[in-house]
Amino acid sequence: MKIGLRIPGTARQMAFDEFCRWCKRCGFDGVDVGPMTAEIKAAVESEGLEVGTSDLMTLNGLCGSDEDANKAVQSSREVIDAAAAHGVTRLFSVIIPQEPAKGRAANFARFKETFGPVVRHAEEKGVRIAIEGWPGPAPYYGALGVAPETVRAILEAFPSKSVGLNYDPSHLIRIGVDYFRFLREFGSKVIHVHGKDAIFDSEALYLHGNLGPTFGQAKAFGDDWWRYSIPGEGIADWGRICAELDALGYDGFISVELEDFRYHRTWEAESEGLVRARAHLAQFV
16 A cells, blocks of 8 residues: 545645655655646656546536536546546546435436446546545535445446545544445445544534534534544544555555645645654554
């Protein structure tokens, strides 16, 4: 296994080649990027890094009208082609329907009708799609492929090597799903991992329950009674996670996804969070 990272907010203000130099200097092995280009490939490889994943953020339209679905299919093909042309075989995606108020069941039914051409194109190009289980925004939490019921449904509907999972225990912890049982059930489909954690605040839960604060603003990356954190400062047992992944034969990336209010808003804070997260994961990788 290798340790990579997603690019956090303030780092996007840096020149990409400068950011890659920082990643190498701080011991990271790779970086997750947006759609692939020759410039991205050159900057990454010049520092001896690898691309962990390339973003495929084009699937949301598949749950919409015929016009939206056709556009989503074409856009997805273009992203897949760019990845394959530059030797990248893992794409990262989240499926957030455009109209979550329709409900997950209705949106999944539509997704089932429209995702096939994207899967077939990925198969032709030798590319795999890692679907992440971020629940999506309140109040509907309408994303697909989050909890085991919809993960099972997607994998049953599309039993393809090109359809895989991004394993992020922080989302599972947040919604109350056993993140080890999830890994045991779906581990063979995991092709990318996010290094992110979650934690609960018992005092905030007492003050306002799971409704969120009334008289103030919740901290970034959470609702106060829960929030995301870097690995090592939350609930997840990363030593055991890495042992389970190793037993499964997983040899890909654990990419730090920095969503922690303590390491936020400035590069000084974000770089500290990234370094601390990597140091914790490096004990087990």
